[in-house]
Amino acid sequence: MLSILTRGLTFAAIIFCSSSYAGNLIQNSDAHAHIDLDGPWHYIVDPYENGFYNHRYQEHTRDGYFKNAQVKHPSDLIEYDFASAATLNVPGDWNTQQDELFFYEGTVWYQRDFSLDKSRNERYILHFGAANYEAVVYVNGEKVGTHIGGFTPFEFDVTGAVKDGDNFVIVKVDNRREREQVPTVNTDWWNYGGLTRSVKLLTLPKQYISDYTIHLADDDNRTITGWIELGTGDKNAKVTLEIPALDIKHTLKFSDEPRQSFSIKAKPNLWSTAEPTLYEVNIRYNDRTISDRIGFRQIAVKDEDILLNGEPIFLKGISIHEESALHPGRAWSKEDARQLLTMAKDLGVNFVRLAHYPHNEHMVRMADEMGLLVWSEIPVYWTVLFERDDVYANAENQLTEMISRDKNRASVILWSMANETPKSEARLGFITKLANKARELDDTRLITAALDTSSETDKGKHIDDPLSEVVDVIGINNYCGWYGKKPAECAGIKWHSDYNKPVIMSEFGGGALAGYHADAEQRWSEEYQADVYRHNLTMIDNMSFLRGMTPWILKDFRSPRRPLTNIQDFWNRKGLVSDKGVKKQAWYILNEYYQQH
Numbered sequence: 148m149l150s151i152l153t154r155g156l157t158f159a160a161i162i163f164c165s166s167s168y169a170g171n172l173i174q175n176s177d178a179h180a181h182i183d184l185d186g187p188w189h190y191i192v193d194p195y196e197n198g199f200y201n202h203r204y205q206e207h208t209r210d211g212y213f214k215n216a217q218v219k220h221p222s223d224l225i226e227y228d229f230a231s232a233a234t235l236n237v238p239g240d241w242n243t244q245q246d247e248l249f250f251y252e253g254t255v256w257y258q259r260d261f262s263l264d265k266s267r268n269e270r271y272i273l274h275f276g277a278a279n280y281e282a283v284v285y286v287n288g289e290k291v292g293t294h295i296g297g298f299t300p301f302e303f304d305v306t307g308a309v310k311d312g313d314n315f316v317i318v319k320v321d322n323r324r325e326r327e328q329v330p331t332v333n334t335d336w337w338n339y340g341g342l343t344r345s346v347k348l349l350t351l352p353k354q355y356i357s358d359y360t361i362h363l364a365d366d367d368n369r370t371i372t373g374w375i376e377l378g379t380g381d382k383n384a385k386v387t388l389e390i391p392a393l394d395i396k397h398t399l400k401f402s403d404e405p406r407q408s409f410s411i412k413a414k415p416n417l418w419s420t421a422e423p424t425l426y427e428v429n430i431r432y433n434d435r436t437i438s439d440r441i442g443f444r445q446i447a448v449k450d451e452d453i454l455l456n457g458e459p460i461f462l463k464g465i466s467i468h469e470e471s472a473l474h475p476g477r478a479w480s481k482e483d484a485r486q487l488l489t490m491a492k493d494l495g496v497n498f499v500r501l502a503h504y505p506h507n508e509h510m511v512r513m514a515d516e517m518g519l520l521v522w523s524e525i526p527v528y529w530t531v532l533f534e535r536d537d538v539y540a541n542a543e544n545q546l547t548e549m550i551s552r553d554k555n556r557a558s559v560i561l562w563s564m565a566n567e568t569p570k571s572e573a574r575l576g577f578i579t580k581l582a583n584k585a586r587e588l589d590d591t592r593l594i595t596a597a598l599d600t601s602s603e604t605d606k607g608k609h610i611d612d613p614l615s616e617v618v619d620v621i622g623i624n625n626y627c628g629w630y631g632k633k634p635a636e637c638a639g640i641k642w643h644s645d646y647n648k649p650v651i652m653s654e655f656g657g658g659a660l661a662g663y664h665a666d667a668e669q670r671w672s673e674e675y676q677a678d679v680y681r682h683n684l685t686m687i688d689n690m691s692f693l694r695g696m697t698p699w700i701l702k703d704f705r706s707p708r709r710p711l712t713n714i715q716d717f718w719n720r721k722g723l724v725s726d727k728g729v730k731k732q733a734w735y736i737l738n739e740y741y742q743q744h
């Protein structure tokens with residue numbers, strides 16, 4: 148459902164954003180009362196999906212693993228048993244928890260018990276931070292829902308499936324790559340499978356706050372506006388919005404509409420990278436209070452400038468994959484987020500590109516706290532099937548879930564629709580439709596995409612991809628000195644753009660094995676990587692229209708596309724820091740550049 152609070156105001160070349168969002172997930176799920184289902188879950192590896200299909204390849208109705216059948220008589224034939232099965236920690240990928248699952252792509256069944264006191268007559272919502280790639284969820288043997296997409300939250304109302312006392316939940320997670328998926332079969336990152344983020348059972352009163360958005364008005368930084376939505380209709384609802392530090396205590400009266408808008412005069416200290424002020428926000432309804440911490444800021448574009456709170460800003464950034472620097476595998480915890488973003492801050496950045504998919508919620512909330520601006524992206528990566536309506540629907544659903552979850556995060560300023568997609572009419576239509584949907588869901592932020600399709604002319608590199616018309620900010624990926632040309636040839640390259648809008652160099656860089664030293668001609672040496680940075684930074688200094696960059700990448704990361712023995716060993720070595728946390732020479736070059744600019 149969309150609010151209709153759109154007030155698109157366009158003055159000259161300044162595009163102010165109006166304010167309208169969609170909601171389809173319970174906002175700020177952690178703030179609701181819940182039972183934490185993290186911890187050890189029993190698991191069964193099922194490469195033939197024997198727990199889901201019978202030998203005629205028909206979906207089981209009675210005998211699937213999701214029934215969690217127990218032997219009752221000594222002659223019973225049951226060929227699986229969760230209780231005696233080993234366990235995987237949730238959240239976490241399975242690849243780095245069990246050696247035999249390192250390269251595994253297929254189905255793993257997860258199971259755990261939980262108990263419930265149903266006498267409180269509540270509504271129960273089973274919430275997953277993410278599961279990669281497809282999850283089929285069962286409660287007490289009953290299918291409650293299916294979700295596809297490996298990096299966004301999803302939830303199912305299981306009020307009718309749970310019972311008082313003992314219950315069990317079973318999830319079939321399948322990370323096989325398929326051509327029609329988003330992303331499709333080829334990605335330059337590890338296909339970490341599993342319940343990769345937290346799982347919790349929200350225990351809600353029959354009437355609850357399901358969603359809200361609270362932010363500065365688009366063209367007036369002395370007005371806080373937004374809406375609050377109830378999970379069920381309540382004509383007599385009285386909801387109080389409090390922001391104590393701003394002396395705000397605003398009561399909203401609901402009618403038959405579940406969503407009620409508001410607009411309140413206020414003088415908040417604006418959130419910025421220098422002063423990331425977050426305000427405690429309390430939403431009170433009946434005997435429950437939902438609390439959040441929200442920053443108030445404005446983001447806009449004006450010709451070639453990006454304006455944060457009306458002032459031009461240069462985005463000194465770095466790209467980051469969601470891979471922990473504290474333990475092998477997917478990052479998922481608050482500590483992971485703090486470590487990765489502290490490493491980024493140490494480099495001297497004010498901006499991070501969370502590639503190539505929505506990261507866990509801790510990352511964007513930590514960015515709010517640390518004063519880092521964020522580029523958040525859905526994995527429309529390389530050659531997805533742009534002609535297919537079902538592929539579009541999948542991409543749009545992941546976009547909706549990303550925006551729904553993070554619409555109240557001040558740090559998030561850019562929604563990225565895609566990365567390095569090949570030019571075609573179908574691709575242009577697909578991504579244009581996504582961009583329109585993103586603006587419909589939330590046009591308080593800027594739309595971007597990372598392009599690798601600039602053309603070569605006698606005047607140098609020419610930014611002329613038609614997708615540039617669609618976005619507010621153009622991202623360009625360029626690997627001069629790594630994929631083509633020698634590093635020294637990069638410094639003199641001239642770029643020009645056909646568009647009067649901001650451009651971010653969303654990727655450049657090269658690989659190096661930490662500790663491998665040779666002369667700068669030697670590929671994979673730290674000296675070669677340092678040379679790539681040195682000459683690309685000189686080129687960047689000549690790009691007058693550039694307003695930011697996110698070099699590729701903060702830390703070495705695992706990739707099945709990088710097998711080179713004794714150099715890559717299935718790691719992409721373009722990190723400025725090695726997988727062991729060792730800074731390479733190029734780290735110091737970029738750090739010095741950011742200190743001087």
Ligand code: GCU
Nearest residue numbers: 335566567624654699719721
């Ligand atoms: C591409 C792509 C990245 C990839 C990088 C590389 O630009 O966007 O996902 O890892 O180049 O080749 O290392």
